[in-house]
Amino acid sequence: MDQCCSTQLIDGDGEFNVSGLEHFMKEVKLGECGLSYAVVSIMGPQSSGKSTLLNNLFGTNFKEMDAFKGRSQTTKGIWMARCAGIEPCTIVMDLEGTDGRERGEDDTAFEKQSALFALAVSDIVLINMWCHDIGREQAANKPLLKTVFQVMMRLFSPRKTTLMFVIRDKTRTPLENLEPVLREDIQKIWDSVPKPEAHKETPLSEFFNVEVVALSSYEEKEEQFKEQVANLRQRFFHSIAPGGLAGDRRGVVPASGFSFSAQQIWKVIKENRDLDLPAHKVMVATVRCEEIANEKYSNFTMNEIWRHIEESVQSGPVSGFGKKISSLLDTCLSEYHSEAVYFDEGVRTSKQKQLEEKLLQLIQPAFHSMLGHLRSGTLEKFKDAFEKALNSGEGFSSASTRCTESFMAQFDEACSDVIIPLAGWDSSKTRDKLRRDIDAHVASVRAAKLTEVTSMFEKKLTEALSGPVEALLDEAGDDTWPAIRKLYNRETESAISGLADALTGFDMDEKTTEEMLANLQNFARSVIESKAREEAGRVLIRMKDRFSTLFSRDSDSMPRVWTGKEDIRGITRNARTASLKLLSVMAAIRLDDEPDNISKTLSAALLDASGSASSNRSITVGDPLASSKWEEVPVSRTLITPVQCKSLWRQFKSETEYSVTQAMSAQEANKRNNNWLPPPWAIVAMLVLGFNEFMTLLRYYCLSDYCLSSSSRTVTKFITTSRQKSFVPRRDIRWLSALQSSMGAARHLCRIPQWSSTRDSININEVPPHSHELAQEASGTRTNPRIHHQSSAKSRASIQQHALPRAQHYQQSLVNCIVRCHRS
Numbered sequence: 057m058d059q060c061c062s063t064q065l066i067d068g069d070g071e072f073n074v075s076g077l078e079h080f081m082k083e084v085k086l087g088e089c090g091l092s093y094a095v096v097s098i099m100g101p102q103s104s105g106k107s108t109l110l111n112n113l114f115g116t117n118f119k120e121m122d123a124f125k126g127r128s129q130t131t132k133g134i135w136m137a138r139c140a141g142i143e144p145c146t147i148v149m150d151l152e153g154t155d156g157r158e159r160g161e162d163d164t165a166f167e168k169q170s171a172l173f174a175l176a177v178s179d180i181v182l183i184n185m186w187c188h189d190i191g192r193e194q195a196a197n198k199p200l201l202k203t204v205f206q207v208m209m210r211l212f213s214p215r216k217t218t219l220m221f222v223i224r225d226k227t228r229t230p231l232e233n234l235e236p237v238l239r240e241d242i243q244k245i246w247d248s249v250p251k252p253e254a255h256k257e258t259p260l261s262e263f264f265n266v267e268v269v270a271l272s273s274y275e276e277k278e279e280q281f282k283e284q285v286a287n288l289r290q291r292f293f294h295s296i297a298p299g300g301l302a303g304d305r306r307g308v309v310p311a312s313g314f315s316f317s318a319q320q321i322w323k324v325i326k327e328n329r330d331l332d333l334p335a336h337k338v339m340v341a342t343v344r345c346e347e348i349a350n351e352k353y354s355n356f357t358m359n360e361i362w363r364h365i366e367e368s369v370q371s372g373p374v375s376g377f378g379k380k381i382s383s384l385l386d387t388c389l390s391e392y393h394s395e396a397v398y399f400d401e402g403v404r405t406s407k408q409k410q411l412e413e414k415l416l417q418l419i420q421p422a423f424h425s426m427l428g429h430l431r432s433g434t435l436e437k438f439k440d441a442f443e444k445a446l447n448s449g450e451g452f453s454s455a456s457t458r459c460t461e462s463f464m465a466q467f468d469e470a471c472s473d474v475i476i477p478l479a480g481w482d483s484s485k486t487r488d489k490l491r492r493d494i495d496a497h498v499a500s501v502r503a504a505k506l507t508e509v510t511s512m513f514e515k516k517l518t519e520a521l522s523g524p525v526e527a528l529l530d531e532a533g534d535d536t537w538p539a540i541r542k543l544y545n546r547e548t549e550s551a552i553s554g555l556a557d558a559l560t561g562f563d564m565d566e567k568t569t570e571e572m573l574a575n576l577q578n579f580a581r582s583v584i585e586s587k588a589r590e591e592a593g594r595v596l597i598r599m600k601d602r603f604s605t606l607f608s609r610d611s612d613s614m615p616r617v618w619t620g621k622e623d624i625r626g627i628t629r630n631a632r633t634a635s636l637k638l639l640s641v642m643a644a645i646r647l648d649d650e651p652d653n654i655s656k657t658l659s660a661a662l663l664d665a666s667g668s669a670s671s672n673r674s675i676t677v678g679d680p681l682a683s684s685k686w687e688e689v690p691v692s693r694t695l696i697t698p699v700q701c702k703s704l705w706r707q708f709k710s711e712t713e714y715s716v717t718q719a720m721s722a723q724e725a726n727k728r729n730n731n732w733l734p735p736p737w738a739i740v741a742m743l744v745l746g747f748n749e750f751m752t753l754l755r756y757y758c759l760s761d762y763c764l765s766s767s768s769r770t771v772t773k774f775i776t777t778s779r780q781k782s783f784v785p786r787r788d789i790r791w792l793s794a795l796q797s798s799m800g801a802a803r804h805l806c807r808i809p810q811w812s813s814t815r816d817s818i819n820i821n822e823v824p825p826h827s828h829e830l831a832q833e834a835s836g837t838r839t840n841p842r843i844h845h846q847s848s849a850k851s852r853a854s855i856q857q858h859a860l861p862r863a864q865h866y867q868q869s870l871v872n873c874i875v876r877c878h879r880s
């Protein structure tokens with residue numbers, strides 16, 4: 057026989073030995089038995105040989121009374137032991153004997169409590185009784201049976217227990233004769249027990265299987281006793297099998313819940329409450345399933361593989377995540393199931409569901425982290441691949457479609473490795489987010505590329521338009537805006553065509569493409585408009601330049617010399633008309649080829665009938681320029697408003713007036729100097745006084761004029777050459793101009809009586825005052841030319857070297873001629 061293990065379950069004071077039971081259960085490994093165990097109890101009068109029977113029947117080691125010390129109570133409370141060598145695992149409880157002398161009046165209470173406990177917990181209850189008590193009115197077991205039947209009524213839906221009456225010290229009377237008498241006694245007791253209304257007519261057999269065995273006296277016929285006990289033992293093998301000795305086992309709790317169940321039953325019994333076994337079973341199942349679930353959850357959280365996954369997933373994806381987690385979950389849940397399988401199904405399933413939820417709640421953050429890693433990883437890989445595809449020259453649309461499909465498929469594949477079938481979590485939200493991220497990236501790259509392409513065409517357009525437009529506006533004339541329009545159309549068409557070609561690879565909708573092309577066209581327009589505005593801001597300078605060019609230079613671009621023959625009025629009119637043309641061209645943007653009357657309006661308002669004189673009138677009512685808006689031109693295309701034109705013209709006129717005045721003064725001076733004919737009275741006098749004098753004078757004038765003109769032209773030529781070659785300082789040019797004037801003055805001197813033949817040279821330091829004035833006028837300064845030439849010895853030397861010898865030569869010729877004329 058196996059070594060027996062026993063413990064006191066409930067002590068004599070009714071205290072439940074929890075730790076003792078837990079220890080006992082571990083020792084006999086009861087928790088692992090599931091439903092494959094049986095509980096046998098024995099009750100009966102004190103010192104009726106219960107312990108002796110159990111020890112012989114089940115190989116237990118319950119304490120037995122020493123026969124030589126007399127009959128007294130040996131067993132206190134309830135003891136428990138495992139039956140040795142009986143399968144399935146059978147637990148036997150030895151109850152304190154009834155009817156004992158030690159407990160007195162209170163015994164009833166403990167008897168009832170222990171009897172109820174035994175009925176609630178046991179599959180088989182042995183009722184130990186003396187053979188000689190059968191049929192006796194005052195039999196010792198009668199109160200015990202009454203108690204058993206009474207407490208049984210306190211069990212709701214009691215399990216059907218096997219009541220095995222063990223008749224001790226069997227007499228010669230055969231069992232067949234004893235059993236009916238005993239059953240009759242039992243029935244009488246059953247009938248006498250008060251029952252609840254529901255069980256008034258319920259037969260005893262509804263609640264108990266009654267079995268009767270008889271044993272010979274252990275003390276007197278030990279051999280027989282042991283033989284009979286050995287036979288009886290056989291009935292306890294496979295007692296829980298169908299048809300076995302055990303009852304219907306309706307109230308059986310899984311072995312792992314036995315400890316808790318027994319505690320709760322004893323607690324209820326002690327509190328003298330009714331014992332609802334089905335409810336108790338559910339309660340035990342609830343508590344035990346919860347305990348099992350908690351234990352499994354705790355085991356899961358402590359699992360090494362899980363802890364590694366949980367830690368690793370913080371920093372990156374874990375390979376085979378779904379499979380690993382699923383395996384852990386399966387293990388955990390199957391362990392739960394195997395332990396909780398014998399508990400109430402409803403409770404078990406419910407608790408399993410709760411366990412699953414808790415586990416999935418624990419796992420979910422790791423799952424989302426995994427998806428997050430997959431999403432971000434896929435996105436990064438997509439970005440790299442997309443960039444490489446674009447750099448390799450693949451079309452934008454083709455690259456984006458191909459890369460998107462490829463990496464979404466990669467994500468789907470990777471997701472299948474993460475999915476936990478039990479959880480049934482959906483990765484579609486993460487997938488959608490990835491798709492949105494990819495689309496956003498494609499959009500941003502597209503925007504950047506489009507900006508790049510657009511900028512390139514804008515730059516090209518700016519280069520193609522800006523310079524030429526500036527040049528065209530600089531030469532403002534009737535053809536300026538048509539030329540700009542032509543340029544604009546040509547360059548814009550070229551750029552739009554180029555951009556349209558470049559956009560074909562971007563897979564853009566027609567509307568967006570058209571918008572971009574329109575934007576480029578508008579950009580071209582804005583370049584021209586901007587340049588036009590810029591040039592319009594400099595219109596006054598340009599007008600003055602144009603005026604100056606046309607006024608101061610002849611058709612060969614040579615500087616004009618106001619000899620007196622020029623038509624200053626006409627030249628001024630032409631210059632102003634050209635300047636006004638520039639103003640009218642600059643007044644508005646004419647990219648749309650819409651005719652306007654700006655030029656006519658300006659001419660009418662700013663040039664008089666002759667076209668030369670500009671209006672100095674202030675703005676009056678009815679003045680076509682008294683407006684801030686041209687009639688035919690929208691404000692957006694206006695560069696210079698009518699009133700601004702008026703103001704600009706006034707300023708232009710006043711700033712160019714001086715040049716005209718100067719020219720006129722110079723012309724007047726030249727006219728005076730060229731007026732060599734003697735006064736009319738002299739001509740008349742000469743005609744009257746004599747032919748000789750006339751001829752003399754004629755020669756004198758002709759020769760002197762020839763000589764001086766020659767000298768004057770020589771000096772003029774020298775000055776011009778010097779200017780062109782830039783080897784004479786400007787101030788000396790001024791002096792030479794003065795010298796040139798002085799030669800004119802020399803002609804004048806020739807007619808002055810003070811002129812003498814002894815004066816055969818010109819002292820440059822004594823240039824006549826008249827020539828100084830001429831010099832001042834020529835130079836436009838008030839500086840005394842004397843100071844200039846004095847301040848530059850080098851210049852003076854140069855002049856003396858080049859100009860003066862010639863001047864002196866011609867002057868000497870002049871003097872000689874004059875002397876000859878005088879003499880002749």
Ligand SMILES: Nc1nc2c(ncn2[C@@H]2O[C@H](COP(=O)(O)OP(=O)(O)OP(=O)(O)O)[C@@H](O)[C@H]2O)c(=O)[nH]1
Pocket residue numbers: 101102103104105106107108109119120121122123124128129130131152153154224225272273274275276
């Ligand atoms: N006449 C008779 N005496 C027996 C028999 N079996 C045991 N005894 C004796 O009865 C006495 C009590 O035996 P236990 O086995 O201790 O009886 P018990 O019912 O367990 O006693 P408590 O635990 O005190 O109630 C002992 O002296 C035994 O030798 C039997 O079959 N016939």
